[in-house]
Amino acid sequence: MSRHAIENGSLIPETEARVPVTLREVQSNFSVYEALRVVRRHIVHLDDHLARLEYSASQIGLVLPHCPWQEWIDRLIEADGLVDATMRILVYGGPTPMVFITWQELLSYPDDYYRKGVAVTTYHGERFLPTCKTSNLLLSYLALEDAHRRNAFEALLVDRNGKVLEGTRSNFYMLDGRKLLTAPDELVLGGVTRISVLRAARELGYEVVKEAPSLDDLSKGMTMFISSTSMAAMPVSNVDGRTAECDIEAVLSFTRLVRQWECD
């Protein structure tokens, strides 16, 4: 069966989910997006994702059309008989906004990633409008390509002050005793899963400290992990080719809570 997509409320074949390269908004990627999980036909944290979509749009002056999101996503779930999937909402602004909803197989990772941790690399660069999920993604693309070339799973972005702010598609955390360190809100994407991670931290008895670790801190033997909608909490066991100590069980406690709350 061929896949479908939603364009401005209409069900279309996925192959027709295309944008004209002659349009200024396409050429300049004047656009915001969200990636969501659908688990057993349930759209996880839809309200949080829509709130962030609204926020991202407002920050760049993109006027979001009024859309019955739940209804549109449900129509796509129905049409393609989806049970589990990763959905993408993409909105181009301008005089004639274009709204797309597309899907792919549910992004998930081998158990081993959670049991042994993943390798990350570091990459110097600062996201433009870091709190917004815009399509201005070239830096993230290049950083992730660099990570893949070095056989790593994710790249951590390091700012001009040597602070490790976030990954290209994840937030970043370090456990320092009973403290959980992570970058200040205004410097990173307000990850939907980050909300759950910070809630889990409090539940697990960590004090949340919004201070970004520095590059030097990465080799001090503290447990590190990253989070995203598709990853939940993912332990980091290698940084730039050097083995990093990691309390795998501690990170797993975060993932368990994050996943549990998805079903609420």
Add this chain to the structure above:
Amino acid sequence: MSRHAIENGSLIPETEARVPVTLREVQSNFSVYEALRVVRRHIVHLDDHLARLEYSASQIGLVLPHCPWQEWIDRLIEADGLVDATMRILVYGGPTPMVFITWQELLSYPDDYYRKGVAVTTYHGERFLPTCKTSNLLLSYLALEDAHRRNAFEALLVDRNGKVLEGTRSNFYMLDGRKLLTAPDELVLGGVTRISVLRAARELGYEVVKEAPSLDDLSKGMTMFISSTSMAAMPVSNVDGRTAECDIEAVLSFTRLVRQWECD
């Protein structure tokens, strides 16, 4: 007659010049482009534009497919009976690169702009990979929208050090006596017209100093202008709502030489 475009060497209706929103390279705008002038069926400075396209691509690791550019552009000129036009080459990289050539009416500006100068605004922000012409254009889009809201023609981008580097689609210059000041090459786009402007400066007896003016310098009564493929040299007569002195004749001498060399 409906317009055409070139996609990977094939002539297609312009309305079909579209890219799939499901493709990672589209989502991340892993893409480079060029805008060229066609004047009386002659493609202006084609070699310079192709050299910059190659350079931009190489800087982001985008492998350009081998394309017979002149032949493809000529095919489009022929198909749509073009005499004067602005052409856009757009290349998305990745496993299956996509090359588009599209056109619009030749961008040109009223004589008054050259006789009286244009208004510009300033905008704080730094382009990612400033020497490359990539599609990562959200900053430029936002800055130009801001300029338009303030009834200005162009926005000048100001870096973290308060230096005025370039416009969103132009290079920037200041005349200080017999010196022409402009940002160092490594901080700005290597404009094809900038090459001509610097050549003209030497011809007109200016010493070229590659130092970016600071924000404070903009109100010191020195002649300012911007340049681009479509503008040639355009005098600036207003900055952020304040009238700026401008030796219009001095700037016109640049435009005359720039336009003259286009026909060589």
